[in-house]
Amino acid sequence: MNARDEPDHSALSVRNLDAWIGNQQILHSVTFDVGEGVTALLGRNGVGKTTTLRALLGLVRRCGEVRLAGDRIDDLPTHAVVVRGVGYVPENREVFGSLTVAENLTLAARTPHPDLDTVHQLFPELRERAKQAAGTLSGGQQQMVALARALINDNTILLIDEPTKGLAPRIVEEVAAALRVAAARTPILLVEQDLAVVETLADDVVVIADGRVAHRGPARDFLADQAAVTSLLGVGTREVTPS
Amino acid sequence: MSVVVLLLITGLGLGALYFLAASGLSLIYGLMRVLNFAHGAFLTLGGYLGYQVASSFGPESNSWPVFLLSLVVGAASGAMFAAVVELVLIRRLYEREIEQVLVTVGIGLAAVALVIGIWGSDARRYPAPAWMSQATNVLGAQVPNSRFVCILAAVVVFAFLSLLLGRTRYGLIIRAGVENRSMVAALGIDVRRSFTAVFVLGGALAGLGGVLAGLYNASLSPGTGDSLLIFAFIVVVIGGLGSVRGAAVAAVTVALLQQFANYYAASGVGDLMVVLALAVVLLVRPQGLFARSVRIA
Numbered sequence: 113m114n115a116r117d118e119p120d121h122s123a124l125s126v127r128n129l130d131a132w133i134g135n136q137q138i139l140h141s142v143t144f145d146v147g148e149g150v151t152a153l154l155g156r157n158g159v160g161k162t163t164t165l166r167a168l169l170g171l172v173r174r175c176g177e178v179r180l181a182g183d184r185i186d187d188l189p190t191h192a193v194v195v196r197g198v199g200y201v202p203e204n205r206e207v208f209g210s211l212t213v214a215e216n217l218t219l220a221a222r223t224p225h226p227d228l229d230t231v232h233q234l235f236p237e238l239r240e241r242a243k244q245a246a247g248t249l250s251g252g253q254q255q256m257v258a259l260a261r262a263l264i265n266d267n268t269i270l271l272i273d274e275p276t277k278g279l280a281p282r283i284v285e286e287v288a289a290a291l292r293v294a295a296a297r298t299p300i301l302l303v304e305q306d307l308a309v310v311e312t313l314a315d316d317v318v319v320i321a322d323g324r325v326a327h328r329g330p331a332r333d334f335l336a337d338q339a340a341v342t343s344l345l346g347v348g349t350r351e352v353t354p355s
Numbered sequence: 356m357s358v359v360v361l362l363l364i365t366g367l368g369l370g371a372l373y374f375l376a377a378s379g380l381s382l383i384y385g386l387m388r389v390l391n392f393a394h395g396a397f398l399t400l401g402g403y404l405g406y407q408v409a410s411s412f413g414p415e416s417n418s419w420p421v422f423l424l425s426l427v428v429g430a431a432s433g434a435m436f437a438a439v440v441e442l443v444l445i446r447r448l449y450e451r452e453i454e455q456v457l458v459t460v461g462i463g464l465a466a467v468a469l470v471i472g473i474w475g476s477d478a479r480r481y482p483a484p485a486w487m488s489q490a491t492n493v494l495g496a497q498v499p500n501s502r503f504v505c506i507l508a509a510v511v512v513f514a515f516l517s518l519l520l521g522r523t524r525y526g527l528i529i530r531a532g533v534e535n536r537s538m539v540a541a542l543g544i545d546v547r548r549s550f551t552a553v554f555v556l557g558g559a560l561a562g563l564g565g566v567l568a569g570l571y572n573a574s575l576s577p578g579t580g581d582s583l584l585i586f587a588f589i590v591v592v593i594g595g596l597g598s599v600r601g602a603a604v605a606a607v608t609v610a611l612l613q614q615f616a617n618y619y620a621a622s623g624v625g626d627l628m629v630v631l632a633l634a635v636v637l638l639v640r641p642q643g644l645f646a647r648s649v650r651i652a
Binding site for chain 2: 169171189190191192194195200202206208209210211215218219220222261265
């Protein structure tokens with residue numbers, strides 16, 4: 113273990129994380145830290161990005177060391193990990209469709225006084241649609257609910273999985289703006305396929321390939337290295353648009 | 356006309372029993388994905404313990420206070436039995452469907468054997484206030500009063516469950532858990548604690564159903580729970596897994612279909628019609644009449 117692999121007191125510190133789905137090992141000794149701002153978790157499809165987030169939460173079988181602000185959380189069940197201060201926005205939103213928008217937020221609130229002001233400031237539409245069943249919302253509105261469920265709590269870190277997936281460009285901008293506001297107060301580990309969004313938001317990147325960390329470092333340096341981007345993220349699978 | 360009224364009210368009374376058995380079963384499967392074949396045992400044990408307590412009062416066993424006490428004992432014993440089953444056995448078997456089926460079927464068989472061992476295999480006459488065995492004239496039909504009590508109990512339970520699910524945070528957790536329980540845990544909620552509570556609630560409703568089944572049939576036998584369980588499963592599938600409203604509508608529909616077909620066609624045709632209705636629902640709307648398509652997560 114070199115100096116870079118020693119646990120530090122970052123918001124999130126991951127050391128030698130292995131994870132399995134069924135009997136198949138997906139992650140192999142994944143090690144990285146998440147500090148202030150946004151750390152983007154990148155990689156081709158199927159390399160283990162979503163599994164990394166789910167392993168951090170204990171939603172899949174895993175072993176290794178995970179520290180949240182210095183405290184071990186890898187031996188805790190999912191609900192206890194979240195209560196320690198981990199906000200999670202899953203891939204495909206996973207809002208509760210039969211519950212109203214307000215009920216989705218009420219369920220997510222971990223304190224008697226959740227930060228609804230910030231949420232309504234970022235997504236005013238949610239206030240207007242409070243009594244609407246979340247299942248009847250558009251994809252973009254559902255993404256707002258999914259983000260709002262994480263943002264109403266005071267978290268140590270946010271784990272956000274592909275928040276712009278399948279959204280119209282205008283909504284992507286709105287989501288990116290909300291993430292920028294959120295990142296100013298809470299570190300974010302962000303899985304994101306849209307490199308334009310990564311370029312505008314991310315401070316650091318962790319690139320996964322075949323379930324292993326293939327690259328760690330500043331986002332700006334990585335994105336400037338076209339050869340590394342092509343090699344690690346795939347030629348023709350990304351469209352980098354200038355921000 | 357009087358025959359139709361009699362069949363209608365009697366059918367509603369039977370539907371009330373189906374609802375009491377099916378609503379807990381539906382919530383248990385909807386939230387926990389546990390096919391609980393021991394649910395009939397909760398019902399039988401609740402009924403017999405209610406009977407035992409009522410009988411112990413001797414000449415007073417037909418009084419109203421003793422009857423109300425038997426309802427409480429039935430519900431409480433169903434709840435306690437369910438709690439033990441969940442905490443000792445089911446909790447270790449989440450995500451292991453085959454083992455769950457084997458264990459719950461085993462509990463069901465063992466419970467029937469236990470009841471036969473203690474109370475014998477013959478049906479026991481259920482003690483109840485004299486008013487219950489009398490009839491009330493409704494539009495010319497002489498309707499046994501016990502039917503009204505069963506219907507009233509089911510309406511009260513439905514209202515309670517509607518309030519619980521619709522107006523409380525706990526109900527919110529159950530409704531969300533039925534949709535996507537791993538996401539509920541990912542919001543920081545200990546969903547396993549809800550599992551135990553729902554199991555206990557289901558057991559209490561089954562135990563209550565056991566006492567009311569004794570009242571409806573005027574007797575209780577070791578097979579009471581299992582015979583109701585078969586129709587409760589059909590009601591759950593038709594109504595939609597995890598839907599209390601679906602269970603209520605399906606319970607009434609199944610019971611009325613059974614009653615009318617048995618009377619106007621031939622005895623036994625009602626059961627056949629119910630199975631046909633189940634087949635139609637499975638072909639046309641496999642998730643049931645009132646359920647959203649359930650995700651397995």
